[in-house]
Amino acid sequence: MAFINASSPHQRTRRSSSQIMVLVMLCLIPGIALQSYFFGISNLLQILLAGIVALSAEAFILKLRKRPIINTLKDGSALLTAILIAISIPPLAPWWIVVIGTLFAIIFVKQLYGGLGQNLFNPAMAAYVLLLISFPVQMTAWLPMLSLQPFELSFLDQLNTLLTGQTLDGYSVAQLSVKIDGLTMATPLDTLKNSLKSGFTSTEIFDSASFKAASAQAILWVNLGFLFGGAILLAKRVIHWMIPISFLLGITIFSFIAFAYQPDLNGSPLFHLLSGATMLGAFFILTDPVSAATTVKGRLLYGFLIAFIVVLIRNVGGYPDAIAFAVLLGNMCVPLIDYYTQPKVYGGKA
Amino acid sequence: MTQQATPENEKTVESKVETNAEKNAIYKELAWQGLWKNNPGIVQLLGLCPLLAVTNTVTNALGLAIATLFVLVASNTLVSMIRHHVPKAIRIPIFVMIIASLVTCVQLLMNAFTYELYLSLGIFIPLIVTNCIIIGRAEAFASKNGVKHAAFDGLMMGLGFSAVLLLLGATREVLAQGTLFDGIETLLGDWSSFLTITLYHTETSFLLAALPPGAFIIMGLIIALKNAIDARGENE
Known part of the structure; x- marks a missing residue:
């Protein structure tokens, strides 16, 4: 036997x-x-x-x-x-x-x-x-x-x-x-961007009537909905934790840096996490198994890179939201990221 | 951009010309090469910068096509005429000087007679100097062949390039604005304004077609179409 x-x-x-x-x-x-x-x-x-x-x-x-x-x-x-x-x-x-x-x-x-x-x-x-x-x-x-x-x-x-x-x-x-x-009523990210251009501080904007008319709450709820669905995907192991976690962590860190530097001109990390397409992007778009990075380190880097571009465009760029642009730019970097983050073969030379 | 001159062009075609039939065969071959088989725009992929940059309307495409065609024919003729007197080591600078003087003539002429088109083509008129098609034909063909053949080759290559320019310009203009020959009067004078055709009216133009990325995509489709036609021809 x-x-x-x-x-x-x-x-x-x-x-x-x-x-x-x-x-x-x-x-x-x-x-x-x-x-x-x-x-x-x-x-x-x-x-x-x-x-x-x-x-x-x-x-x-x-x-x-x-x-x-x-x-x-x-x-x-x-x-x-x-x-x-x-x-x-x-x-x-x-x-x-x-x-x-x-x-x-x-x-x-x-x-x-x-x-x-x-x-x-x-x-x-x-x-x-x-x-x-x-x-x-x-x-x-x-x-x-x-x-x-x-x-x-x-x-x-x-x-x-x-x-x-x-x-x-x-x-x-x-x-x-x-x-x-x-x-005119637009999305919260739109309103923030336009009002900042006309010289308001972000504290004033968040309190203003036009921001409240911008259906901030609705967008927040939609984001929470996608977060919930994403959590199930994670629990079911359909997607790996690396990309969503590093992306959300990246959004938090980078937007916190901007927020800490100039709180009047930038949205808070929580605002960035729960507005626009952040949650949809984190769990359903970045994690596309075909166009995302495939190694463990690569995935972490990929998430961070996209988060960085998103925060950069949202805070200083011309467009209110940037998930799509950031994902495409991230996709372009994937071959390079994968090349340099190949794990070493067990027992092989480093 | 690499230059992919096929061997057929590089050999000296005038070496053994005997009968009229053979003479005609050479011209036929040159036309076939320039217009289809070795088309500078969609096969050699030369001169892509102006090709993609200015083809947002048919008028712009036509303006650039005429300018390039003129420079190409004239430079091929001149280079072929002096081909026995140019030292091999410094032939490229000499070719470039000839081309640059011709382009300067074209630029000044366009500045004088078609001022608005001159403005809308902008930097791409002087940039004809650096167009790889022209220096490519001067080096690969005109410097090795007789004047008549060189001029004809310039004409055919120029027409092949113009055809691609016009096709791309027409496709992009129709997609982006729904018109054809918009602004043609800036090129040909006021009498020609009846040429402007409006195919459909739209409040929201398809901006992508007017922007460079759209040019790349449509160019890719044109090349794919050409390859598909070739493949079908081989199968039969």
Whole structure:
């Protein structure tokens, strides 16, 4: 009788790509649910639209490349990309925004590089950057949360806005985003950036009416939703702890340095952690297994690097939020990071 | 940017010309090389800087195409004419001086007659001096071949480059503004303003197509299209 002396782990399960993608999508639900609750059901319409476009674009390209279609579509990666794009764009953006973004992500960023596992860049973020650069007006038209809006937006109103750019009563998105008293309402990061430019200190801004109208609370809740989903992903070991932890730690440290240096001109670390796309980025975007660093040290470095760029752009750059730009810049550094952080082989020379 | 002159160009084509049929064959070959097989824009990938930078409208592309075409034909002719008198060691500086004088002429002419286009092309007119296509053809072809062949080669290479410029310019202009030949009157005079075609009206232009990244993406698509056509031709 032979005893097999194998070292631990003794019990192993391997998840397939599609299982991982499904888990990630499930863990996105709390964040998406909160976002749709605060910003309108049109968020879900965008996801639906993006999903359909992503699957058909992927199927079309796979047919051109003569690859198995059904099996590849089943891995769910195209669907996940579509969801990430749909939740990062403003819920009431016209339909062609999300269509262009999804087509670009699937066809150019993913399939032209060789499909799942070959893409250098995170498809969803590349698409987001394309849209932000090409259509700045539509991409920055974040409406305030529903309860703060002067008009009731019914489901049909939102559907109509998505398709034609106007509600049933004929209001455009630009009109909707202006309150009755004429204050334009933007996201908290937007408001902070613009008011700092007009000479207010951050303490004044956080107390001001226009900041409170900027649906700061809603964004905070959405971030907490993504944090919750991300925590489940961590607990399920779908993602490794290195990237989210080093990224969030990096955000805290770097924004604290800026905050400590000039508290009047920079947001606090807590503000940075819970606004914009910080939590969505930390758990769902940076951790994309294809375009992120793969070694332990590399992942830590990757998270820190992106955090540094995010804080830098948010505090001194021209854009209010920077997760997408930072992730793309981080993606570019991945080959270099991986090259220099290869772990030494056990027993090999250092 | 590396220069990928194919061996066909480097051998002296005029060495053994006997019949009319062979003469025609040489011209045919030169045209085929310049326009398609060895196209400077999408095969040799020379002169990418102006190609990507100024092709945001057809008018800009056409302006640069005409300027480059003129310089290319003239420099090839001049270089070929003096090819027996230039010491080998200093041929490159001499070629560059010839090209630079020609570009200066073009620049002054454009400054005088098409002032607005001159402004919108800006630095890319003087930069024609450093365009690798021109020095490449002077070195690889004109300095080794007779005047007639060299001039024809310059014309074909220039036309090949112009075709890519115009295609890229048209694609980007349609995508970004929905127009074609916008601002053509700055190049050809007021009579030509009827050429401006508006394909569709849009309040929100597709900025990416007008920006350099869009130029790279569309350029990549054009190269892919050319390769696909070639591959299909080989299969048949």
